Amino acid sequence: MQHQKRIILYALITGAILMVAKFAAYFITDSNFILTDAAESIVNVVASAFAFFSIWFSARPRDINHPYGHGKVEFFSVFLEGALIMVAGIIILIKSVYNIFYPHQVQELLTGAIIIGITGIINGLLGFYMIKQGKKMLSITIEGDxxxxxxxxxxxxxxxLGLVLIHFTKILALDSVLSIVVGLFILYTAYKLVRKSVAGLMDEADFSMVDEILKILNENRKEEWIDIHNLRAQRYGNELHIDCHMTLPNYFDLTRVHYEVSKADEYVNKFAHIKTEFFIHADPCIPQCCYYCRMPNCPIRSHEKTMDYVWDMERVAQNNKHFATEPSPVLQALNT
Incomplete structure (x- = not known):
């Protein structure tokens, strides 16, 4: 968590320095295009400040009011960042359209281009670094920033590009036209951030994350684990919470049931790229389970094993653990 704080703090300090540089470029050139970029840099500083707060807040331990921790504050941080970017994009579009009809003279464009180019390179390098670290640490806040x-x-x-073209062509309208293109790109990026944050707040399933968990369970599947169903996943910051039902042989005692459930939790947390908390409800098997049960030498088997299948998202998400009757040949074919 300290590493995350340092990354956000670097971004905050860098953003403040670059904001000053961009406003200096605006005063030198009197370019509205540069002014819009300088105004957007204010968004960078505000967003980084809130990101720093969210990283600190999400690290707080669980309490009575927040039994799952405070990790979801990161989704609020990304939502705010996306919303601020969207506002900046809209302002750029409005200002650019206005300047098409009411152009004005600018000066020292090459000097301004050099300053803005340097700030862009610094932001690009820092941005790639933060995305890489955000994915590594599973921090949506750092990745979003x-x-x-x-x-x-x-x-x-x-x-x-716009400043250089305007300098050599003397076509002032290029300033506004390129601003509109960039403004549309900014709005698209803002939409993706807002969409991602809303998905997290609404507990939308992260299929890539759940698929990774299921892959681990399938690769380490024990014969005792007859079935998994009614699986649901929620993400809180850099932690994943999963609850599901696991069908086990009905002659297992409580100690054996606890052991099997703990092994599933152990395997996932050993191999997954995210800390996972399992809430597993143990179900006893019934005769209909025999058709796909892998248990050898089962003392209560009433049917031969006739089918097998891999646990996938479509199966485990359903609250339906057993076939009511012996599966038909068609159903067997679909599940083998």
Whole structure:
């Protein structure tokens, strides 16, 4: 967690320095295009400040009011960042359209382009680093802040291109046209951030994460684990919470049931890329389970094993653990 705080703090300090540089470039050139980029840099500083707060808050231990911890505050941070980027994009579009009809003279464009180019390179390098670290640490806040910086770097690249073209062609309208293109890109990036944050707040299933968990369970599947169903997953910051039902032989005593459930938890946390908390409800098997049960020398088997299948998202998500009767040949074919 300290590493995450340091990364956000670096981004905050860097953003503040680059914001000053961009406003200096605006005062030198009197370019509205540069002004929009400078205004967006304010968003960077505000977003990084809130990201720093969310990292600190999400690290707080669980309490009575927050039994799952405080990790979801990171989704609020990403939502705020996406919303601020969206506002910046809308302002850029409005200002650019206005400047098409009411252009004004600018000066020292090459000097401004050099300053903005340097800020863009710094933001791009820092953004790629934060995205890489965010994915590594499973921090949506750091990854989101990194994508914001990449957006700012792309904006700066478009700005530099516009300033150079205007300098050599003397066509002032290019400033506004390129601003509109960059503004649309900013809005698209903002949409993706807001969409991702809302998905997390609404506990939308992270299929890639759940598929990884199921792959681990399938690869380490024990003969005693007859079935898994009614699986649901929720993500809280850099932790994943899963509850599911596991069907076990009905002649197991409580100690054996606890052992098998603990092994499933142990395997997942050993091999998964995210800390996972399992809540497993143990179900006793019934005769219908025999058709796909792998237990050898079962003392209560009433049917021969006739089918086998891999646990996938479609199966385990259903609250339906057993076939009511012996499966038909068609059903057997679909499950083998």
């Amino acid at each position: 990194g994508r914001h910086l990449i957006t700012d770097a792309v904006t700066s690249a478009g700005l530099v």
